Amino acid sequence: MKVIDKIKKAEAENRFFWSFEYFPPKTPQGVQNLYDRMERMQRLGPEFIDVTWGAGGTSSELTTEMVATAQSVYGLETMMHLTCTNMEVSKIDTALKAAKECGCQNILALRGDPPKGQLNWESCENGFSHAEDLVRYIRKQYGDYFCIAVAGHPEGHIDNPDKEDDLLQLKKKVDAGADLIVTQLFFDVEMFLDFVKRCRDIGITCPILPGVLPIQNYNGLKRVISFNNNHVPQKIWDDLEPIKDDDAAVKEYGINLTIEFIRRFWEAGILGFHIYTFNLERSTRIILERLNLVPSLDQIKPLPWNPALTSKRAKENVRPIFWKNRTKSYIQRTETWDEFPNGRWGDSRSPAFGELDGWGVSLKYPTTECLNMWGKPETIDDIALLFAKYCKGSLAGIPWSAQQLDAETETIRQRLAAINLLGYLTINSQPAVNGAKSSHKIYGWGPKDGYVFQKAYLEFFISPERLDDIIKKISKDPQVTYFAVNRQGDFRTNAQSDQPNAVTWGVFPGKEIVQPTIVEPMAFMAWKDEAFELWNEWAHIYDRESPSAKLILDIANNWYLINIVHNDFQDEGGIWRLFDLEIDGEISRKLRQSLVSAQR
Incomplete structure (x- = not known):
């Protein structure tokens, strides 16, 4: 304009x-x-x-x-x-x-x-x-x-x-x-x-x-x-x-x-x-x-993400959640689309995502800055600690997110850090929200006098040894759906169809229900190439024969990327019960270690 x-x-x-x-x-x-x-x-x-x-x-x-x-x-x-x-x-x-x-x-x-x-x-x-x-x-x-x-x-x-x-x-x-x-x-x-x-x-x-x-x-x-x-x-x-x-x-x-x-x-x-x-x-x-000039949310945040101001994307009001922390990459990889999702999803999911190039797979930081932040990890525990530090706000960024976590993650920050220390390397998340006012300082978006909702969402890298365990836990909760894939394209899911699953939506006076953020398999498969390629970009800052490069490339080549949706948005803690026993076990282990150290 x-x-x-x-x-x-x-x-x-x-x-x-x-x-x-x-x-x-x-x-x-x-x-x-x-x-x-x-x-x-x-x-x-x-x-x-x-x-x-x-x-x-x-x-x-x-x-x-x-x-x-x-x-x-x-x-x-x-x-x-x-x-x-x-x-x-x-x-x-x-x-x-x-x-x-x-x-x-x-x-x-x-x-x-x-x-x-x-x-x-x-x-x-x-x-x-x-x-x-x-x-x-x-x-x-x-x-x-x-x-x-x-x-x-x-x-x-x-x-x-x-x-x-x-x-x-x-x-x-x-x-x-x-x-x-x-x-x-x-x-x-x-x-x-x-x-x-x-x-x-x-x-x-x-x-x-x-x-x-x-x-x-x-x-x-x-x-x-x-x-x-x-x-x-x-x-x-x-x-x-x-x-x-x-x-x-x-x-x-x-x-x-x-x-x-x-x-x-x-x-x-x-x-x-x-x-x-x-x-x-x-x-x-x-x-x-x-x-007193700062505008209200309904004036500056019509959707959970910032709509693009280009005529081509004027009707776009749905995006996959996977690029939540890498919006520019999503824009770049979809810029040749003829049309964009407009709330009904339909055929606009079918155009192929653009190739990975340029900005899409960069680390956003110069090599020296990366080395200062991430050091030279040599074990899975070293990498898990980096991810946990990022979740706690003591690390500026990780390859999948160059900025600090959104304010909405404050309620789940400690749990995110805890599961990272267990070896679940998280790169995306959102808490469950059950009818927050659209004017809510943290969760709000859209026209005034409305209500917004979110399903709990987690996305992380997981070792192949642990993948079967987490899938068994998921199978016991009918409210949980997941997609998992490795670099080679071995895809697993318990979803009954390939239709989009809305993970955020809003209810506003005089409007149809708006569903602007989705999880769906086609976009996930396009995202996985980028997500795994970022491991390669991380490895490139080290000598190819170094322990750090070998460790990172081993994760890239063998681990899985999994996203989990807990579909009962009223159950705020539901998604975390998948990990509670492990977290409790880890706490107990550390307590035992502390007691043994004290006795010595």
């Missing part, structure tokens, strides 16, 4: 709105951490986000990847920066094509800063000299497809000492086809309000979003304002002087100052604002919380 349409809708409804800016990090781990942060900050309800573009396209590939990921994986309406710096027309064409292909309909057209090490800005051969030219070109090539934003400079552009002429240059950008203006950061609200008035006086009628930067630390503020020689009122310097060496106090001051700015915008009738997050989360979250 075009941002200008969202802004017009918000203004018509007389409601406040806000947006966030991010920049591409320099390391793969930084990118993964930012994706996790973007997912969390999605819950703060931004109308859109934008992603910056390095001078001369230095971060172009990462920028376009981040835009595509934000749109498809996290359901965030995204605006892509695009600059003229060192960008010949062919590069601009490539960038615009990539934006359109991933469903992005929003471009922030900029002249851009000089490349690193170059003092003055110069146009390149076969490129553009001004943002106005870029705006006009986009309109010529794509008509009304893109919403185009341009930058406004309340203090005047640093390269144009004539403020009145600078304002006329801004009007030229708008007249060339820009839909809205996003200002560069500033710290003088009255100067910004005067800028808006002067814009209106010369006939600029489009929305003008003020860009605000919560101050994070004293030296950081001095560095930021040095880029464009921003004016900071003396009162702010005076306020900061006694606390400038206390970063926590400076952050708190920055939060309160930004809140003052936003309230002043509102007094002047300006409903929206744009936060320069600098990829940080805390200050932005606190600002929105203190202004």
Whole structure:
């Protein structure tokens, strides 16, 4: 959707709105951490986000990847920066094509800063000299497809000492086809309000979003304002002087100052604002919380997972649970589907999943980080301990999940850790939920005044010796169904059909029952290839002949992947009774060991 349409809708409804800016990090781990942060900050309800573009396209590939990921994986309406710096027309064409292909309909057209090490800005051969030219070109090539934003400079552009002429240059950008203006950061609200008035006086009628930067630390503020020689009122310097060496106090001051700015915008009738997050989360979250702007769940979480903002997936409202912790891989492997499950499942289960490649089987962490986290396990107990530590929250990630466990697992965290120590290596789970309100802070999703349900679910790797034992236990409980498969494709199940089994659903006023998460065999068989391949990726960080690599590859080649569903969602502890005797036995064994040690 075009941002200008969202802004017009918000203004018509007389409601406040806000947006966030991010920049591409320099390391793969930084990118993964930012994706996790973007997912969390999605819950703060931004109308859109934008992603910056390095001078001369230095971060172009990462920028376009981040835009595509934000749109498809996290359901965030995204605006892509695009600059003229060192960008010949062919590069601009490539960038615009990539934006359109991933469903992005929003471009922030900029002249851009000089490349690193170059003092003055110069146009390149076969490129553009001004943002106005870029705006006009986009309109010529794509008509009304893109919403185009341009930058406004309340203090005047640093390269144009004539403020009145600078304002006329801004009007030229708008007249060339820009839909809205996003200002560069500033710290003088009255100067910004005067800028808006002067814009209106010369006939600029489009929305003008003020860009605000919560101050994070004293030296950081001095560095930021040095880029464009921003004016900071003396009162702010005076306020900061006694606390400038206390970063926590400076952050708190920055939060309160930004809140003052936003309230002043509102007094002047300006409903929206744009936060320069600098990829940080805390200050932005606190600002929105203190202004009582964080939206309710029904506004930001229509399903248990984030719907993709691409027209192709517009009707998708069902996904297999197996990719719960690897959403981007699922998006990538199904991007060529002609249609997506729409609640009836039907034929949209039949298209083949895409091949494993690229992002789908990466560990998400560089090798050194993997070694720091996982060490060099040499026994099954070593690996079991790593999985248990992850479940307890003391390990950042495992190959099957690069982020911490969801909040919903808090009620089962200790049990997960316990069964991992027994050698059941869990990679996915959810607790049973019997009619939680759709507004519930942890379990809630969907429209307000509804109720949501979940069946208890566990997925783990199991040794072939233990597989028969767990299947015997499952056979004694008619409420339990399972799928198990090894790398070679030996498939076992007690399910009576290959039809999907809904493991989450919601009941809402005036709607049919929504069943957005399922377990079904076809998707499980596609998932097992990826799940086992991740063992290989883990083994690759070690020397092939090392004990660690041999151990991990032995698990990959011989163990089974099993998922278990306890279909009685009212029985919260039902799935755990499959393991209780073993857990009790392990506790008893440790007690006996402790007694023996004490006697010695």
